[in-house]
Amino acid sequence: MNVSLVSIVIPFKNTVHYLKDCLDSILAQTYQNWEVIAINDHSTDNSLVLVNSYAEKDNRIKVFANTGQGIIPALQLAYSKSSGNFITRMDSDDIMQPNRLKVMVESLLQYGKGNVSVGQVRYFSDRGISDGYSRYEKWLNGLTELGTNYAEIYKECVIPSPCWMVYREDFDICGGFQSNRYPEDYDLTFRFYQHNLKIIPCNEVLLLWRDYDTRTSRTHEHYAQNYFLDIKLHYFLHLDYNEKRPLVIWGAGFKGKKIAKGLIEKNIDFFWLCDNPKKIDKKIYGQELHHFSKLESLTNPQSLITVANTSAQSDIKEYLKSLHHQQALDYFFFC
Known part of the structure; x- marks a missing residue:
């Protein structure tokens, strides 16, 4: 060599x-x-x-x-x-x-x-x-x-x-x-x-x-997008997921649904949050969607954020900061 x-x-x-x-x-x-x-x-x-x-x-x-x-x-x-x-x-x-x-x-x-x-x-x-x-x-x-x-x-x-x-x-x-x-x-x-x-x-x-x-x-x-989502979820579960902490998905669009489906297939429990009044309290894949304020009732959660809109991402980031959540430890942007 x-x-x-x-x-x-x-x-x-x-x-x-x-x-x-x-x-x-x-x-x-x-x-x-x-x-x-x-x-x-x-x-x-x-x-x-x-x-x-x-x-x-x-x-x-x-x-x-x-x-x-x-x-x-x-x-x-x-x-x-x-x-x-x-x-x-x-x-x-x-x-x-x-x-x-x-x-x-x-x-x-x-x-x-x-x-x-x-x-x-x-x-x-x-x-x-x-x-x-x-x-x-x-x-x-x-x-x-x-x-x-x-x-x-x-x-x-x-x-x-x-x-x-x-x-x-x-x-x-x-x-x-x-x-x-x-x-x-x-x-x-x-x-x-x-x-x-x-x-x-x-x-x-x-x-x-x-x-x-x-x-x-x-x-x-x-x-294609589904390959990227698969690899993100695969490595998150292997490298950063703490099974002792509540897991949360933010967003119920295509990416949120894809991640939710992947978790369901792996029998991993999670909470699903959104701010769309038409979706809150409804069920997708048998999983109820909650208003994002639900996060405050959870003890030491980890959040996967699948919301693509940059303005909404900024708002979510500020909200999580107000709860003293840290990026790459307590929350992860998946898009």
Whole structure:
């Protein structure tokens, strides 16, 4: 194992239009001790031809065919072929800023093992960025600047899949790419959290994140909303749920119903709160909905907040603060 080598794992499938920008951005890195492990996930365009042309010119780029189907088997194969002391992932349609690897390696050397180096991101697109992605970028970068990403881990994935780096030893402790749970980037983030890897704050944009209609996260079923809710509930019950405390769901929309159904299937009792007069005192899945003031009669509850409206979230947060409830201990935003 090369102690200063960065292994960059890149699964690719039918991204020939973007691969040149991706690979050129790696070649232009100010930190040059890297290897690319590129896995062709059964491309039907000229992606493989393009990557092979780069590999022929630079022996740091190694190309293999996915022996399975999909991103997770591709990542697993890539990691098995890697030899660096530092591990990072890159997506084949994105662009590294020239100092991305240098900043991340230096951060890990400074802070040592037990840490995750992350970077801020900037979305770009030929058609412009939607308000939703713009808000996500601002939210994510705000967390990354302070290194407080885990504080809101149940909202969305708080570590961008193409912009993290860890020591190989820490990666192995967290189970690496061994998990078969989708979304795979969110699952890995939860395992970093589970094993208490600290987030190193970063105030620099290190990745340009491309958005387009056929991007995998937009089109593949594994990145649909129900998968995100399943993974949130799975890890909450394993990592933060205290069965000795009353469990509370806020909100009876799609997400609230999905979480409630998951708890019912696991035979976990909970209280269900909302502020909609049409729903209060009614039953969904046999579970009665209560006015949110019900919370004050419960002893030391834990709240899962599935209300999506940002104004309502702020109101709920202020209300919980007035009860001296702490975020990431007594209440968790699930959206």
